[in-house]
Amino acid sequence: MPAASTTPDLYIGLMSGTSLDGVDGVLVDFQGRLKVLQHASCGFDVGLRAELLALNAPCDNELHRAALAANALVGCYAQVVQRLLERSGLPASAVRAVGAHGQTVRHRPQMFGGTGYTLQLNNPALLAERCGICVVADFRSRDVAAGGQGAPLVPAFHQSVFGHTGQTLLVLNIGGISNLSVLAADGAVGGFDCGPGNALMDAWCQRHTGQAYDDNGAWAASGKVLPALLQRLLDEPFLQQLPPKSTGRDLFSARWLQEQLAGLPSGTRAEDVQATLTEFTARACADAAGRWGMGAQQLLVCGGGALNGYLLSRLAALLPGVDVQTTSAAGLPPLQVEAAAFAWLARQTLLGLPGNLARVTGAHGPRVLGAIYPA
Missing domain, CATH: 3.30.420.40 (ATPase, nucleotide binding domain)
Known part of the structure; x- marks a missing residue:
């Protein structure tokens, strides 16, 4: 039998959740049993947290404010990615992809005519530019398009x-x-x-x-x-x-x-x-x-x-x-579990494998989730 590959299979997962306290990130090796190699975090400053919270409800000038909040959020994401690379001593080229979920500000699936929507603030193109790593984002919308809730994905x-x-x-x-x-x-x-x-x-x-x-x-x-x-x-x-x-x-x-x-x-x-x-x-x-x-x-x-x-x-x-x-x-x-989950989901996307469970979300079937932004 040929020897099992020992080449690292490295992904970064990022998670900023409903608590709005900041970003957790992990560097994960999926070669063999999942292993978290590094963990880093970045807290939201008072202004960003307040703006993200405000955008969870109708407010003035939403589109402009949401775009700027997404850019600020990506600044936190990029900091976490940089810390993970520095602590591991690895170049960006060693990581296959970053799974960046984004910040949920509205979640209304299966409504408004049956499809509804889920909205996560993010700017994955900017993150790919900042980090020089392929970014996978927008995990929920394909499940919603397939009739599902888009959550939970973990x-x-x-x-x-x-x-x-x-x-x-x-x-x-x-x-x-x-x-x-x-x-x-x-x-x-x-x-x-x-x-x-x-x-x-x-x-x-x-x-x-x-x-x-x-x-x-x-x-x-x-x-x-x-x-x-x-x-x-x-x-x-x-x-x-x-x-x-x-x-x-x-x-x-x-x-x-x-x-x-x-x-x-x-x-x-x-x-x-x-x-x-x-x-x-x-x-x-x-x-x-x-x-x-x-x-x-x-x-x-x-x-x-x-x-x-x-x-x-x-x-x-x-x-x-x-x-x-x-x-x-x-x-x-x-504090590493959800970030590791989005590293796993990014890997599923790149491998062309489903990331959802139809029984969980109510989607019409398994779907490959996420949009890919190459480095």
Whole structure:
């Protein structure tokens, strides 16, 4: 038999998610078992974060502002790519492609006549110029064109990295929005968005403490859950919809939160609202896991929410008999998973292989995703 190739198969994946906290990037070698060689990040400055958040809702001069925000975002992407190359000591020519998802600002699939749209701010042509590396972008729109939700796209990647035949495993990504992958013992893969992740908790924390997030959930842990408010949040119809389904800030927005908070008694403590929002995220995720992941003995958590110890403790309490751990237990740290997924999706594109799972997104069938911008 000929010897197996040992030539590195290198890709970079970039992820800037609904939490709007910045960009995570990884340099991945797909030769043999997936291996993350380097991880780098770039936080958004206050101005860019505010502009990206504003563009999630109708505002003045949207086209101009969106174009400039996309260019600024690519500046962050390029910084992360440069850091990855410097830390690895590799030239740009060693990397086959960069998978750059872009920043989702609107997500309305299967609407407005049946197709709808999903919109990610990005300028992949500019990124290819800045980095001198082939860029693959615009992963969601082909799935939407094929009748799908365009999200979530990570379950196929989760199966390739974490799946084990004979054992049902759940992978929960908690970014701004949360999504669940169900990797069944028989090899079947399911997945959908559960509802809010960090978005509502972060917004409330920023408003009342000036901090971008609730560090380790300590502020939430100091409060008490408000049962009536929790029930009102859990009554959101999206939570009861059957998959395929996906969501974003189009639904779980600051305006939605204000509507739910209307009528709270004066003097309600801010920390009690934070405790309730955290419980809402935990319940939405746990209910989804219990309903669709029956028989699972382990739940692996990734995304920024995996760093919230109080949230993880609530998930564990709500899922007795399920071993709740972060993806570090499976060899991939929580903040590297989604970026690695888009490196994987870029590789699928260049190989001419599907990146979606029709069962997950509701598309008419498997599709090769993404648009290619050569170096």
